[in-house]
Amino acid sequence: MLSFKDRIVLITGASRGIGAAAAVKFAQAGAAGIVIHYHTQRAAAMEVASEVRRLGAASLVLAADAADQGQARALVDHTLEHFGRLDTLVANAGVWPAQDVPVTELEEAQFDRTIRTNLYGVYYLCKRAAQVFVRQRRGNIVIVGSTAGQRGEAGHSDYAASKGAISSFTKSLASELGRFNINVNCVAPGWVDTDMSAAALRTDPTELLKITEAIPLGRVASAEDVAGPILFLASDLARHITGEVLNVNGGSVLCG
Ligand code: NAD
Numbered sequence: 001m002l003s004f005k006d007r008i009v010l011i012t013g014a015s016r017g018i019g020a021a022a023a024v025k026f027a028q029a030g031a032a033g034i035v036i037h038y039h040t041q042r043a044a045a046m047e048v049a050s051e052v053r054r055l056g057a058a059s060l061v062l063a064a065d066a067a068d069q070g071q072a073r074a075l076v077d078h079t080l081e082h083f084g085r086l087d088t089l090v091a092n093a094g095v096w097p098a099q100d101v102p103v104t105e106l107e108e109a110q111f112d113r114t115i116r117t118n119l120y121g122v123y124y125l126c127k128r129a130a131q132v133f134v135r136q137r138r139g140n141i142v143i144v145g146s147t148a149g150q151r152g153e154a155g156h157s158d159y160a161a162s163k164g165a166i167s168s169f170t171k172s173l174a175s176e177l178g179r180f181n182i183n184v185n186c187v188a189p190g191w192v193d194t195d196m197s198a199a200a201l202r203t204d205p206t207e208l209l210k211i212t213e214a215i216p217l218g219r220v221a222s223a224e225d226v227a228g229p230i231l232f233l234a235s236d237l238a239r240h241i242t243g244e245v246l247n248v249n250g251g252s253v254l255c256g
Contacts, residue, residue, distance in 0.1 A: 002235045004031035008083045009234070010075065012037040012066055012125065013093030015045035017194035018144060021223035022090055022230050023048050027055035029231060033083045035060045037075055039093065058083070066093045066121035067113075076128040085136075088234045089129040092144040094118045094162075098199040100155030111158045118162035119169070126173060126184075133182045142233045143170055144226075145188040145245060147253040163188075167245050174243030183242040185233040190249025192221045216251030 009026045013019040015038035023034050034052050036059055038045035049059035060082050064071035079086050095117045097110055122143055133139025148156060149163025170186040177184060191211055193201055201208055201220060212220060229248050232238055247253065 002029055002231060002237055004029045004088075004231075004235070006032050007087040008033045008035070008079065008085050009088040009090065010035040010037065010079050010086055010129075011090040011092055012064075012075070012121075014038065014048055015041040016048075017196060018189070018192060018223045018226045018230075019090070019092040020044075020048045021227035022092065023052055024055065025224070025227045025231050026088075026234075027052040027057040029235075031057045033058040033060065035062060035075070035079045035083075037062050037064060037066075037093070039063070039065060066125065067116040069120075069124045072121060072124035073128045075125065076132060080132065086129065086132055086139070088140045088142070089125060090142050090144070090230055090234065091122045091125050092230075093121060094144065094196075096156070096159050096196050098197075101158075102155060103157050106158060114158040115162050115165075118159070119165050122166060122169065126169075130173065130177060130182065134177070134180045137181050139177075139180075139182045140234050141173065141182070141184045142230050143184070143186045144230070145170070145186045147188055147190045147247070147249050150188060150245070150247075150255050151253050170245065171243045178242055183233075183238065185238070185241060185243070186245045187226060187229050187233065187248055188245050189221060189226045190215065190247075190252045192223060192226055194223055214252055215249070219250060221248060221250065 011019050014023045014036040036045050045061045049061050052059045064075045145166040146163040148160040153160040173184040
């Protein structure tokens with residue numbers, strides 16, 4: 001059975017989208033406490049927290065810029081101060097600059113911002129969480145990557161590079177931390193209908209049709225479609241899985 005009874009879960013970027021859907025699912029699966037991290041949208045984070053509490057889990061709402069090492073570290077430390085433990089980290093926060101920019105035009109400032117949020121942000125969090133997990137000889141990390149990291153994405157080389165690095169970061173941590181009973185896995189979504197992809201999915205029906213036709217299952221994922229696999233990888237059902245990059249893309253990109 002998939003159960004998170006007694007577990008404390010920290011989810012970054014949980015005020016909306018995939019992170020918010022995961023927070024609700026962890027609460028439904030019996031998690032004892034859920035840390036809902038947000039960047040700027042406090043009101044939305046508070047709504048997720050109230051839904052989580054309605055489902056019977058304790059909640060803690062924390063703000064941080066994940067791209068700042070001190071703030072990322074404080075997220076883990078405040079979780080420990082409040083709940084006394086941390087069992088699962090879901091490193092989900094990320095940015096996808098929506099506009100297509102060819103590499104010939106790509107400004108260093110954008111490249112830097114994307115890598116800083118999507119890669120450094122994950123490194124900061126995983127480093128601090130791993131210190132805690134190694135001490136307690138137990139822990140679970142799920143990182144949200146992307147199909148872009150597996151096959152590249154024209155016009156989004158900054159994003160694809162950041163997510164490609166996430167796959168190898170996941171595998172490195174898995175081989176390094178396995179002996180401490182720590183699982184590290186990655187979920188790699190294709191198109192997901194969230195605020196991040198709204199410019200591509202919600203403005204032009206022709207573009208949406210083109211995207212949908214390239215997906216064998218014939219639909220764009222919902223945030224819940226991605227949250228389920230995150231829970232699976234964080235659960236005891238997946239206790240012998242580590243270093244995995246799990247495709248959640250409707251069959252559009254079939255590689256590990
Ligand atoms: P979203 O934009 O709704 O969520 C992203 C979250 O990350 C937001 O809560 C945002 O506040 C947070 N965030 C961004 N920059 C931050 C920063 N500097 N510090 C702290 N938090 C920050 O989009 P989503 O689709 O829910 O994205 C979640 C994850 O899924 C991301 O890592 C994204 O790259 C990945 N993903 C999304 C899609 C898609 O099509 N939506 C596809 C593949 C992968």
